[in-house]
Amino acid sequence: MLLGTWNLENLYRPGGPFGPKDKAAYETKLAALAAVITELDPVLLGVQEVGEPEALQDLAGMLSGEWHIALSTHPDGRGIRVGFLSRTAPQVIADTNTFPAKLRPVQSDDSGAVEPTAGRGFLAVEVTTDTGTLTVAVAHLKSKLLTYPGNRFFPHDEGERARYGAYALYRRAAEAASLRALADELLAGEGKTRDVAVLGDMNDEVQAATTQILLGPPGSEIGTSGYDKPDKGDAVRLWDVAPLIPADQRYSRINSGRRELIDHILTSHHLVHRVTAAGTGLPDAGAPQLPSVGPDPAARREAPGSDHAPVWVRVE
DSSP: OEEEEEEEEOOOTTTSSSOOOSSSHHHHHHHHHHHHHHHOOEEEEEEEEOOOOOHHHHHTTSSSOEEEEEEOOOOOOOOOOOEEEEEOOEEEEEEEEEOOOOOOOOEEEETOOOOOOOEEEEEEEEEEEETEEEEEEEEEOOOSOOTTTTTBBSSSHHHHHHHHHHHHHHHHHHHHHHHHHHHHHHTOOOOTEEEEEEEOOOOTTTTTTHHTTTSSSSOOTTTTTTTTTGGGGGOOOEEEEEEOOOOGOOOOOTTTTEEEEOEEEEHHHHHHEEEEEEESSSSSSSSSSOEEEEEEGGGGGSSSSSSSOEOOOOOO
């Protein structure tokens, strides 16, 4: 089976302030997204940047066969939320945007305003597969693309850029800690026997501190000497499958000409040892062909498809 994650990039119906301006552009976008999902043929696909639930329903309607939808009830200020497209009916087991009890609100701007919750909810579901129960959480952490007062995408000076970069990092780190807390609940100390995955747009790369927060105890990453050496941490660890992705495909977005792997799939001990392949884009298609994005996300409002490549794993 194939398990994947994909940022669908501003999936809104046309005519609103964020989606395509007309029906033709919207239908072109949907067709591009549907073609990729059809070729991927996932059992379960975590999705991000669903701006309107109806738009995801439109997309599902373009796919062959029966598809089920689960969406978080915790969107951000633009209506953006995470969700799943699933071949079998998913059971929602968690939908939360809360920080861990001991984590204080984080500063979000120059005024001193604070954010006490994640910007977008974390959604966890269980699905039944041919090999048993699969438990998956999807997330979309705070972006590195910065917005300044007055909805500006460019700072007045480098001091402002640095401060707002720090505010975004505070938020992303708090969200990563919150997602890790949810992972602890899903693993329940039984990662050696449970098939659990945490996936989504983490908005930072493999070695970033915020991504590393998600892993749990260090020392057993794929490709290290500790990977095949069992220890007590295996019950609660998550493994990022990034090292299993061919090196020339190890990116999911191009930011100002720079390739980045910011979309991740992390798996429990039991599940990681069932992974037979991992990749970005489409299987057997080589390196993803992606546009390079800049600091203004509105620049791609009329663009078809997505500025992200899907990330996937194949599980035996």
